[in-house]
Amino acid sequence: MRYRHFPRLLLAGAVALPVLAGPALANPTIVFDLENGRILQHQEAFKRWYPASLTKLMTAYVTFRAIAAGEVQLDSPIKVTKRSAGEPPSKMGFKPGSVMRLDNALKMMLVKSANDVAMAVGENIGGSQAAFAERMNTEARRLGMTGSHFVNPNGLFSPDQYTTARDLGLLVMAIRTEFPQYAPWFSIEGLAVGKKQIPNYNLLIGRYPGADGMKTGFVCPSGFNMIGSATRDGRTLVAVVLGEQSTITRAETTARLLDQGFAAPVSSWTTVAALPAYGDTTSVNDLRDELCKKKPAKEQSEAAVPVGDKAPKSPYREKLDHVPTLVAVGLGGATGPKPKAMLDASGQEYADVPLPTWRPDLPQPPGAEPIVMGSAAATQDGQPAKALN
Numbered sequence: 001m002r003y004r005h006f007p008r009l010l011l012a013g014a015v016a017l018p019v020l021a022g023p024a025l026a027n028p029t030i031v032f033d034l035e036n037g038r039i040l041q042h043q044e045a046f047k048r049w050y051p052a053s054l055t056k057l058m059t060a061y062v063t064f065r066a067i068a069a070g071e072v073q074l075d076s077p078i079k080v081t082k083r084s085a086g087e088p089p090s091k092m093g094f095k096p097g098s099v100m101r102l103d104n105a106l107k108m109m110l111v112k113s114a115n116d117v118a119m120a121v122g123e124n125i126g127g128s129q130a131a132f133a134e135r136m137n138t139e140a141r142r143l144g145m146t147g148s149h150f151v152n153p154n155g156l157f158s159p160d161q162y163t164t165a166r167d168l169g170l171l172v173m174a175i176r177t178e179f180p181q182y183a184p185w186f187s188i189e190g191l192a193v194g195k196k197q198i199p200n201y202n203l204l205i206g207r208y209p210g211a212d213g214m215k216t217g218f219v220c221p222s223g224f225n226m227i228g229s230a231t232r233d234g235r236t237l238v239a240v241v242l243g244e245q246s247t248i249t250r251a252e253t254t255a256r257l258l259d260q261g262f263a264a265p266v267s268s269w270t271t272v273a274a275l276p277a278y279g280d281t282t283s284v285n286d287l288r289d290e291l292c293k294k295k296p297a298k299e300q301s302e303a304a305v306p307v308g309d310k311a312p313k314s315p316y317r318e319k320l321d322h323v324p325t326l327v328a329v330g331l332g333g334a335t336g337p338k339p340k341a342m343l344d345a346s347g348q349e350y351a352d353v354p355l356p357t358w359r360p361d362l363p364q365p366p367g368a369e370p371i372v373m374g375s376a377a378a379t380q381d382g383q384p385a386k387a388l389n
Contacts (some may be wrong), residue, residue: 027223027243028165029253030272031261034229034236037173037271040261045166046277048147048284049242052217053090053113054163054225055155057171058136059122060106064179065139066125066339067102074103075336083129084119087154091116092193094331101336104329110215111188111200111327115154122153127341129153143170144273147281157219162284165240169272172214172227172238186213186229189324197326203251203316204228206324208258214238216250220292228254230262237261243287251316 028044066072080098092114094100100108102121109118119129126132129152136150145167151158176183189206191198204211210230217225223243228251229236239257244250 027241029239029241029257030165030169031237031239031257032169032272033261034173034176034238037169037273039268039270039272039275040237040264041257042165042275044279045169045275046147046164046279046281048162048164048280048282049225050157050161050219050222050284050286051148051155051163051168052157052219052222052225053115053155054168054215054217054227055150055153055161056109056113056118056217057168057175057215057227058139058150059118059132059153060110060182061171061175061179062132062135062139063102063106063121063125064175064182068179071341072102072125072339073336074101075334076102076339077334077336078102078105078117078120078124078339079342080116080120081123084116084123087115087119087156090114098331099334100329100331101334102339104333106182107185107188107191107327107329108193109154110185111191112198113201113216115156118154119152124339124342131341140167140171143167143174145170146277155217155219157221159284164281165242166272166275168227168240169238172229172240173272176213176229176236183213186215187211188327189320190326192326192328193330197324199324201247202226202228203247204230204255206320206322207316207318208255212236216247218247220288221286223287223291224250226250226254228258230258232262235262243285245291248314248316252314255316 028047028049030042030045031040032038033040063072067074077099078101080094080096080100082096085094085096090113092108092112094116100117102124105117105121108114109121122129122132126135132153133151136153137148140148140150145163147162147164148167149160149162151161155161187205189200200206201216202211202214208228208230210232211228212231213229214227216227224246226241226244227238228241229238231237237258239254239261241250241254241257244253
């Protein structure tokens with residue numbers, strides 16, 4: 001096959017190099033070389049998909065950028081707000097007012113996939129969920145993530161929060177190339193919180209040869225998502241897999257794609273950034289009925305592993321063949337400066353109190369709507385500003 005024919009094939013849809021040819025996959029995938037971004041395989045790479053907890057990679061990236069900009073430090077305090085404490089599982093369950101170091105918060109967010117901690121990070125770094133989401137979208141646009149939009153930092157379902165396999169590839173490249181100092185956090189085998197041990201939901205870590213990251217995610221509409229990376233002989237490959245049926249199948253699919261990638265001697269000429277858009281790029285797939293109406297509640301979780309006589313045998317169902325290396329995390333120890341977004345003009349910390357509203361037993365007078373502080377202007381021509389969504 002001559003190279004001049006490749007663009008036409010790429011525009012036609014899913015493409016794999018001959019060495020990676022095999023059964024077609026139904027869900028979006030992309031496999032690429034981290035060093036140069038060259039693609040080894042992709043399918044439905046521009047199909048919009050609910051990211052679930054893969055969102056936390058963007059939360060981490062925005063935070064890394066904030067650290068680099070001097071807005072916050074690794075030992076800065078991250079306070080659990082009333083809003084963040086109320087987020088549903090997976091969560092750490094810290095009470096409102098609890099304080100942790102930023103680096104510990106990020107490790108809990110990435111390994112435990114804690115929704116409450118992710119929200120706390122977003123609120124502390126951005127000043128509010130809405131402000132942090134805007135920063136997420138700003139970074140997405142800057143990176144060229146044309147099929148992505150974010151509204152929250154933890155990935156809990158929203159119809160307005162979506163991404164694509166190709167966009168996630170761009171995000172992974174940015175994280176790993178711009179901030180290599182944080183790479184070890186994505187390969188942590190488990191956390192120790194006091195006497196409690198929390199394993200990484202990424203089942204490749206400690207089981208797949210060379211596995212060194214990155215993140216998993218699940219909500220009913222998205223199915224089981226996974227980004228897995230591995231390094232062998234100095235070569236790092238990344239596989240993005242969206243919409244799998246279980247924690248096991250997403251690990252197996254990711255491992256198979258990485259195996260195929262390492263078997264390929266040369267990457268293709270096209271890169272994640274240069275891949276032309278193709279296929280359906282506007283609608284978002286929804287697996288809610290398929291996954292959460294047909295499966296028992298115990299299987300609708302990041303921590304779920306198929307059990308019973310009919311469960312398929314898999315190396316990713318087995319316990320680690322070694323004692324896992326645990327990283328201790330917890331509350332306290334935050335001696336660094338407070339995040340700049342949490343300070344007012346005088347350097348005082350904003351109070352974590354709800355905005356006042358009018359008494360429900362009395363009619364609300366004009367102008368009594370709560371004003372969103374921190375917007376471009378609190379009022380315009382005497383009229384209150386609209387709340388930011």
